[in-house]
Amino acid sequence: MKNSMQIFTRPWIWSWLAAGLVFTMTLLLTKGQGAGGLAYAALSFGSFAAIVGLGQMLVMTLGPGNVDLSIPATMTLAATLGLKVMNSEPGNAMLGLGVALLAGLLTGGMNVLLIFLLRLPPIIATLAASLVYQSVAIWSNRGLRIKPPETLADFATGRLIGVPNVAWVALILSIIIWIVLERSLWGRWLLASGQNLRAARLAGVPVQSVRAVTYIVVAILASVAGYLLASFSGGAALNMGSEYLLMSIAVVVIGGTSVAGGFSNVPGIWGASLFMFLVVSMLNSYGAGAGLRMVLTGTIIIFIVIAASSRRGRL
Amino acid sequence: MQTKYRILLPLISLAVLLAATFWMQPRTMSYFGVNLLFNLAVPIALATIAQMMIIMVNDIDLGMGAFVSLVACVVATFLQDTPVLGTIMLIGLILSYAAMGALIHRLELPAIVVTLGMSFVWGGLALFILPSPGGASPGWLRALMTSKPPLMPMAVVAAILFSIVTHLLIMRSGIGTVLRGVGGNTRAVQRAGWSVIWLKALAYGLAGLFAVLAGMALVGLTTSADANIALRYTLLSIAGVILGGGEFIGGKVSPTGAVIGALTLTLASSFLNFMRLNPDWQIGAQGAILILVLTARLLFAKREART
Numbered sequence: 001m002k003n004s005m006q007i008f009t010r011p012w013i014w015s016w017l018a019a020g021l022v023f024t025m026t027l028l029l030t031k032g033q034g035a036g037g038l039a040y041a042a043l044s045f046g047s048f049a050a051i052v053g054l055g056q057m058l059v060m061t062l063g064p065g066n067v068d069l070s071i072p073a074t075m076t077l078a079a080t081l082g083l084k085v086m087n088s089e090p091g092n093a094m095l096g097l098g099v100a101l102l103a104g105l106l107t108g109g110m111n112v113l114l115i116f117l118l119r120l121p122p123i124i125a126t127l128a129a130s131l132v133y134q135s136v137a138i139w140s141n142r143g144l145r146i147k148p149p150e151t152l153a154d155f156a157t158g159r160l161i162g163v164p165n166v167a168w169v170a171l172i173l174s175i176i177i178w179i180v181l182e183r184s185l186w187g188r189w190l191l192a193s194g195q196n197l198r199a200a201r202l203a204g205v206p207v208q209s210v211r212a213v214t215y216i217v218v219a220i221l222a223s224v225a226g227y228l229l230a231s232f233s234g235g236a237a238l239n240m241g242s243e244y245l246l247m248s249i250a251v252v253v254i255g256g257t258s259v260a261g262g263f264s265n266v267p268g269i270w271g272a273s274l275f276m277f278l279v280v281s282m283l284n285s286y287g288a289g290a291g292l293r294m295v296l297t298g299t300i301i302i303f304i305v306i307a308a309s310s311r312r313g314r315l
Numbered sequence: 316m317q318t319k320y321r322i323l324l325p326l327i328s329l330a331v332l333l334a335a336t337f338w339m340q341p342r343t344m345s346y347f348g349v350n351l352l353f354n355l356a357v358p359i360a361l362a363t364i365a366q367m368m369i370i371m372v373n374d375i376d377l378g379m380g381a382f383v384s385l386v387a388c389v390v391a392t393f394l395q396d397t398p399v400l401g402t403i404m405l406i407g408l409i410l411s412y413a414a415m416g417a418l419i420h421r422l423e424l425p426a427i428v429v430t431l432g433m434s435f436v437w438g439g440l441a442l443f444i445l446p447s448p449g450g451a452s453p454g455w456l457r458a459l460m461t462s463k464p465p466l467m468p469m470a471v472v473a474a475i476l477f478s479i480v481t482h483l484l485i486m487r488s489g490i491g492t493v494l495r496g497v498g499g500n501t502r503a504v505q506r507a508g509w510s511v512i513w514l515k516a517l518a519y520g521l522a523g524l525f526a527v528l529a530g531m532a533l534v535g536l537t538t539s540a541d542a543n544i545a546l547r548y549t550l551l552s553i554a555g556v557i558l559g560g561g562e563f564i565g566g567k568v569s570p571t572g573a574v575i576g577a578l579t580l581t582l583a584s585s586f587l588n589f590m591r592l593n594p595d596w597q598i599g600a601q602g603a604i605l606i607l608v609l610t611a612r613l614l615f616a617k618r619e620a621r622t
Contacts, residue, residue, distance in 0.1 A: 065563055067427075069550075118610050123375070124557045127550055128605040135599025142595075246377070246431055259425035291442035298435025305428050 011256025011263070015271030018254070018304055019278055026282040038281065043163060044232070046273035047170035051225040052244050053251035053269040054177050055218030059122075060252050061194045062211055063261030066122050068218045070111060070130035071248050072241030075226030077137040078103040079236035082227045083146045093152040097227060104223025107133050108216035116212060138238060145235040156231035166228050173221070178266040190214060195262030251276060254304050321560035321567070325575040328558075328608045332582050340589045350468035354536060356581035357460070357473050358383070361529035362548045363555035363577040364481055364570060368522035370556050371485070371568045372497045372515055374419065374426030378434030379526060380549035382412070384542055385441040386530025391450025391540035394531075398453070409523040416519025420512050434549075441542035448541035452534045460535030473532075474574050481570035484521075494518055498566025555580055558608055579608070 023042075027035055052071050059068045082100035086092040107129070114125035148156070158165050181187035189210045192200040201207045225244070230236040253259060254275065255268025279300060283293040336352065337344045343352055362383055369376040386408060394401030415433060419426050464472050485491040496504045497514050505511050529548070534540050557563075558579055559572025583604045587597050 114606065118606070119613060120606075120609050121557065121563055123563065124554060124605075124609065127554060128602045128609070131602025131605070132599040135596050135602070138598070139593075139595040246434070249377075249427065249431055253425065253428040253431075259428065289443075291439045291446070294435045294439030294442065296439075298432045298437075298439065301432035301435065302429055305424055305432065306422055 011258075012265050012268030012271055014304060014307055015255050015268050015275055018300075019271050019275035022275060022278040022282045026278065026285055029285055038278070040159075040162075040164060041281070042274045042277045043167040045277045046270070047164065047166040048225050048229050048232075049244070049247050049251050049273035049276055050170045050269055051173060051221055051228070052248040053255065053273055054174060054266070055221035056248035057252045057255070057257050057264055057266075057269055058177070058190065058214050059218050060249075060257060060259065061190060061261055061264045062214055063194045063197060064259070066211075066261070067249065068111070068126050068215065068222075069123060069245060070107060070126040070133060071218070071222045072245045073130035073133035073137070074104055074107045074219050074222040075229065075241035075244060076236065076238060077107065077133045077226070078223030079226035079230035079240060080137045080141045083148055083230055083236050084140060086149055086152070087146065090149045090151050092149055093155075096149075096152070100223045100227040101220060104220040105216065107223075108219025111219065112212045112215045115215065116208060122215075134238075141236065141238060145237070147235055148231040152231045153234065156228055166232060169224075169228065173224070174266050174270065181264050181266070186210065186213070191262055191264065247276060250301060254301065321569050322572050324608075324612050325559045325569075325572045325579065328611065329575050329579045329582070332579060332586055332604075336582065336586050336589060339586075346468055350470055352582060352585050353468065353470035353474070353578060356578050357470055358529045358533035358536065358545070359548065359551055359555065359581055360474055360477055360574045360577035361525050361532055362545070362552040363559070363573045364477060365522040365525035365529060366552035367556045367561060367568050367570060367573045368518050368525065369426070369430075370553075370561055370563060371495055371566055372518045373501075373564050373566070374430075375553065375563065376430045376522065377427060377549055378430040378437055379552050380546040381434040381437035381441070382408075382523075382526050383530045383533065383545035383548050384540075385437040385444075386527050387534050387540035387544050388441045388445040388450065388542060390456070390531050390534040391452060392444055395451050395453045405527050409520055409527055412523025412526070413516040413520030417512050417516040419519075420515040438542060445540060445542055448539060450534075450540045452538040456531060456535040457538060460532060474578060478571040478574040481574075485568070485570050490517070495566035495568070498564070498568075551577075551580055554605055558605065560612070580605075
């Protein structure tokens with residue numbers, strides 16, 4: 001009994017419950033038809049949200065004021081450069097991935113420079129820098145839509161044991177980040193810095209390096225997401241990242257990661273990512289128009305946040 | 316001393332940018348030219364003031380752009396067709412902003428998330444009202460926004476007026492000082508016998524009021540609206556506040572600075588146009604200017620940063 005109650009004190013449970021509820025409600029309408037297809041689609045589209053959400057989660061764990069607003073620009077830039085270098089030729093997939101990762105490394109490094117060397121607040125630094133990345137993407141892309149190599153496109157849209165390949169990639173990344181957070185020294189340092197920066201510094205944690213590495217990791221994750229998304233959807237578009245700005249923050253918070261910092265929550269990211277896709281598809285299948293869909297999505301997000309925070313209050 | 320520094324740098328950056336623009340395109344140095352340069356700054360300045368009210372109490376509003384878009388849609392439809400109903404709706408929107416502030420404080424919710432969630436709600440309502448671009452600006456609003464006051468262009472008059480009014484309200488009045496106190500030390504304000512929930516509601520309500528004014532000014536200029544018309548105002552307003560010498564925490568804001576920050580941002584894009592820069596690099600150059608100005612702030616604020 002105690003164990004079964006304890007599960008409700010886990011911060012990630014709410015996003016999973018919400019995702020499950022929405023999933024069930026969609027199936028009630030279709031009388032159970034298309035359950036597999038819906039789950040498959042949710043896993044595919046949820047993966048991209050999960051990957052950028054993981055990065056945003058790490059940054060937000062650093063404490064209030066830490067957020068990366070350059071994620072969409074980094075995604076677009078990495079995807080654009082990656083696809084350009086591959087030039088739709090088969091056998092270039094790894095080269096493209098390398099270039100995309102390099103782009104992520106560079107944007108992350110640039111963010112770090114602005115935040116630490118120029119001591120800009122992260123919100124404003126990543127915002128200003130993202131304008132520059134966007135420009136580079138526009139300049140290198142010139143409105144061309146280069147198709148990904150066929151093998152890569154097949155991989156991105158393919159499946160293994162019934163689960164989309166992109167979901168496997170996202171899952172592996174999540175597990176790595178989970179282990180790093182829970183088991184490695186660096187993960188402990190990150191959590192400590194988020195909980196109390198001053199105390200962590202006095203305890204000998206290299207706070208600045210921890211923060212710098214985090215801002216680079218988020219950019220690299222964003223570049224992976226951009227690369228995969230472009231391969232998945234048949235090319236890079238200049239606005240491909242735009243919806244992931246709000247999405248990345250929303251999945252972190254719905255997932256139960258503390259906005260005050262110091263507490264990460266990997267499983268919650270997945271629940272929230274699936275939920276964010278499922279809620280839109282539920283409202284779609286109930287025939288809600290675009291306006292109503294947005295109003296309800298917003299309302300539901302706020303209610304989940306209220307539910308999650310009042311639970312924290314009781315503890 | 317510190318307050319003086321805070322306003323000095325935004326002023327200098329605006330002056331430098333303005334001088335560069337005049338130098339490159341001397342014809343802008345006229346009543347008509349200045350009006351063109353700063354016309355679109357009026358709604359941005361109002362949105363920046365609104366964002367400043369939120370940043371003043373240590374929160375941040377990620378739904379500002381969506382809210383201003385919604386206001387623009389209401390103004391271009393209801394306020395135009397049925398002025399009474401339109402006015403009631405706008406007042407309702409301001410009150411809902413105040414209620415959002417009270418809710419955020421009462422339930423100790425993260426403002427960044429609630430405003431983010433509300434941005435969906437505002438955006439959805441805007442789509443509901445105006446599914447496709449359209450509407451029309453009420454005549455009096457159009458007349459007001461295109462009026463030609465003597466001596467100075469309308470945009471400059473408006474900017475001066477906004478900064479004086481908000482300066483008196485936030486920096487000089489008693490309630491303004493208490494509001495900034497909420498950002499500086501909430502607990503101290505509470506101990507002093509103030510009801511913080513009402514103060515937060517007031518700060519958010521003021522933000523709602525200025526955001527509504529921003530939406531009205533925008534429609535007055537563009538004469539029509541759509542649901543996405545002002546989405547970029549979210550980031551512009553945050554950048555404007557910071558550019559104007561404000562800080563994210565501690566209630567350290569400057570209304571005059573915010574107005575100047577908004578003017579600087581608007582001028583930056585005109586400036587880049589005159590430079591005949593490759594359009595691909597326009598956005599990037601805007602980012603670079605932002606970084607440049609903020610870097611200059613470092614030189615001024617070195618003493619502050621050390622503490």
